Amino acid sequence: MKKPKFLAFMLTVLFIISSILTGCSGTGPAGTEEEKPDDSSDSGKTVLNFWTPQWGDADKEWWEKNIEAYNKSQDKVEVKLEIVPGDAWDQKVVAAQAAGTSPDITTMNYNKIIFSAEQGKILPLDEYTDPAIWDDLYENIAEFVTLDGKHYAYPMLAEPSAVLFYRKDMFKEAGLDPEKAPVTWDELIEYGKKLKKGNVFGLAAAGNAAEYGWTHWGFQAMVGQQPISEDWSEATIVNEPTKELITFWNEMYQSGILPKQPLGGYTDIKPLAEGQVAMQINGSWAIGQLRNDYPDLLDNIGVAVVPTNDGNQDKPTASLGGWTLTIDGNSKHPKESAEFIQWLLAGDEQIMVDFFKDVTKFSKFTARKSVDEVLAQDSEGANDPWRKLIAEEVVPYAVAEPIYAWEVSMAYATALERVMLEGTDLEKSLQTAEKEINDYIKNNNYAGTNPKK
Amino acid sequence: MNNTLKKNDMKTAYIMLLPIVGLLTVFVVIPLLYAIFVSFYQWSFYQDSIFVGFSNYLLVLKDQAFYKAMWTGIKFALIVIPIQFVAAFLFAHLIKNLTAKVGGFVKTSIYIPHVISGVVASIVFMFIYNYNGGLANYIVSLFGSEPIPFLADVKYALGSISLPAIWLGFGFTTLIILAGINDIPDSYYEAAEIDGANTFHKMIFITLPLLKNVFLYVIVVGLTGAIQQFDLAYVMTNGGPLNSTMTPNLFIYTHFKNDPYMGYTISAALLLFVIIGVISALMFRLINSKQVED
Structure with missing residues (x-):
């Protein structure tokens, strides 16, 4: 009767080891309790993880340049950028949500925002941002990110499909x-x-x-x-x-x-x-x-x-698609994240003018009136016939996704x-x-x- | 046999098994148990999960698309496995009769596709199937025919993604069967020849029965692998057209990617696990291998 005993012993050991390894939580499945990695860097700064899909080489440079500038502009927060290849984007985001390792800030499509907001996947930004930045948005696009009077994302761009x-x-x-x-x-x-x-x-x-x-x-x-x-x-x-x-x-x-x-x-x-x-x-x-x-x-x-x-x-x-920045529902630093989003997308117009002019060559459209005003003064922007055609004859009639x-x-x-x-x-x-x-x-x-x- | 020695042997055996059992427990058994646990919940990553009993399973079992995906997986396997199997069996005999030098070269050559990733193969075959100037349509045009939408026509799509699957698995299957053939002692054939057996007799009464276990392995591994095919369909057709290449794994993945809750995905995955288990068991029963039963 030695064999069964030994087997039983082994199974018990394995069970104990594995329950320790998996961290037994008895309250039902939940991704919310897990610790997030990389909460603060060695220098004691708050680290904000930020994921965005890769659209092209030019925008990669734009992200890197501006995030570096933000990290240098203050000494409390360090934004860590991760650019994910387009093919892997969806699965990587869902897998991270399941494991509770979602980044603080994520790029998100307009048509996902309302549902994500309802599910608590993303947080409203209003509490942490200057109310004026919301008035700068075109009303129809502001509507894409609004649920029950709260704004759940800041639009980066709009593009007719x-x-x-x-x-x-x-x-x-x-x-x-x-x-x-x-x-x-x-x-x-x-x-x-x-x-x-x-x-x-x-x-x-x-x-x-x-x-x-x-x-x-x-x-x-x-x-x-x-x-x-x-x-x-x-x-x-x-x-x-x-x-x-x-x-x-x-x-x-x-x-x-x-x-x-x-x-x-x-x-x-x-x-x-x-x-x-x-x-x-x-x-x-x-x-x-x-x-x-x-x-x-x-x-x-x-x-x-x-x-x-x-x-x-x-x-x-056409439908009007596009990307926004959102704060993850489990982020421990919603305030810092909102401040970064405000700095990048709703702050200095020149940052976004760079993006629309040099990176995307007028192929995408801003959601901000103030950025459009600067672009209109830019001779290259004002005289671009394709931009004019799309801005005047496509975008105004385009519908939300x-x-x-x-x-x-x-x-x-x-x-x-x-x-x-x-x-x-x-x-x-x-x-x-x-x-x-x-x-x-x-x-x-x-x-x-x-x-x- | 000495009893103490046996006991010590057993202990050593168990200790040597410990690492792999440990790894399997952590990476297979526990996730599986957790998945079963989670499948009874409406599992959301950001809200409290709600216990829903069997309703996730009911949702899957009521879904025609689930059965269609299973059937697509089986159809895919039924195209790939027989062709691959027969081709490999014949080719293994060919290699056996080659000289050692040439045989070695051929063996290496046919094994190369096996180490190519399915994604790379998919991209290569996408070039071949290109509608405007792909190799396949070039050949078609030599016969004066209109180009064929190999990947976009319901009639051809599943067959078109089967071809790279056959190509990828052919070398591996051939080598396994070749190893089996080489294992059969020559004396059996010599004895049969003395008794007046011809080539056909030797094949039926010696080669095939003695390769039964090899066949069982090749078919079970091939079948379960083919039903679980993911990358070829994902890269080349993404399940289309009209879900005609929506293999079970791709079906589950699509739900994983799009569904707001994971209940459906997990239940479907567990059901696939059961179905593949049943199919494998049936294969074992069907071929009825003595050694395997022992």
Whole structure:
């Protein structure tokens, strides 16, 4: 009977060791009790951890330069910057939240803010900041970060998700006027057919479900129909405007104007720059990519408002995305974090002017009136035609990114894919999506939970 | 056998096992138990967790998408494993008949894909499958056909991501089977020849039965690996088009990334664990290996 005893002994030892190692807390799962690493540096300064995704090389330098300047400007706080590659961003953030090791300050998308605020993932900044910085924001953008009268993030930039880029040289070759971009959906299809030639496709745009999910927010606003009712109580996806939108998209796909397999990710302007397509719908950020990576090509590029169903360009053609800085709900230094955010994003206009002018080459837009005023005085900024076009004809009509669950957007996206890829009857496909959305509402007790309602 | 010696042997054995059992306990057993514990909660990282009983599991079990992902994983395995297995079996015989020098070179060459990461392979195959000028579509164009959207068409996508999986696992499988073949004593074949057996007889009555354990290993490891495929689908198609390449692990990961609460993700992961366990057990039962049962 020696063997079982020995086994029992071993198991007991292991159990004790492992409970010590894992730190037994008996109150249920919680990420809140864990200690955060790196609370203060050797020099006794408060250390603020700060994560941001990497967009490009130019903004990396901008972050490093300004954070170094902030660390030198005072001796109480040291901000530690970590730039995370874009692909790893989402999983790294969630994993850190699960482990309770989230940084004090995180970059966050507009459409995540309200839900994160509700869940206590981020803290309101009002208590620690100068009230004047909130008045400096454009009202529509301030609204993106406000819940119950409190501000949960400070906006850094706004960027419309969709602008039409096209190749003037290819327009000429196809006998089209290079100064006249298509204005209606019918024209877009007509142009696309004329421009499609051999290996060159008419148009590049979103090419998979996840991309349709978010890039079609602007189109849904254009036709005036969201897939879910405003109080989130039922699906509103089986209707004429949605059918019109999907039919239009399906026609572009079936006629070969859109490549049947995307030539690259939505956010990458490469297919247009390399001449694989004659037109491309992309976010305003593509201007930055064009100016930084393809300076010789700029004369051949035209920029226009995305065509609309009826040619009226005073309606939404894009959603307004962008990034903000937020304070983590578990941060031990909310005051210091808020002060840093205020210094960087809401302080000296020149910091942000640098960002919009030199780093992003006028491809992104400020949320602050005062920064716009400085940019307007800058001769380069005032005379930039692309910036002017987007600022005057796209941004004012652009809609906020929806804050309803991603599943709702995906239900729309897969309805579109079913029609395009499997030839499913439009009505049937939308009915499936309707059921998916209604099931989601039921399973998650979603009805009436819209915090902005 | 001497009883005391045996006892000492046992003790030594246990002590030698201790480190690995300890590591497994800390990194596998405890996280697993914790995951089971957490799966009964609506687990939020920033609010108090709420006990919800089995409702996370019910949510998963009611979700058609979960079954579809499981089925996609199985379909993927059913494409990859048979092709890889047959190709490896034939290739192993080929290598056996090569001279030592050439054989060594071939063995090294076919093993190279195994050490390439799935992500790198995915990127290479994305170039091959490129719609506009990729190698695969170049070959297609030689036959005068329109380019094929290998990764964006529901008909082709799963097959297209299976090819790199076969390529990646082929060398490893071949070497394992080759080792098994080399283990079979030549005298068996000689004896069979004297009894008048032809090549076919030798294959059926000697090679296949004696490779049973090797086959079992290769199939079980391959099957569980294939069902859990993540990186190829993640990089090349991200589960699309229309979820036709949404393998179970990618499905779970997508929920992990997007869901506000982790309950669904954890329950789905635990259910996948059970399903893969059942499949492995079935394989063992099906092939019915004597040595394994001992």
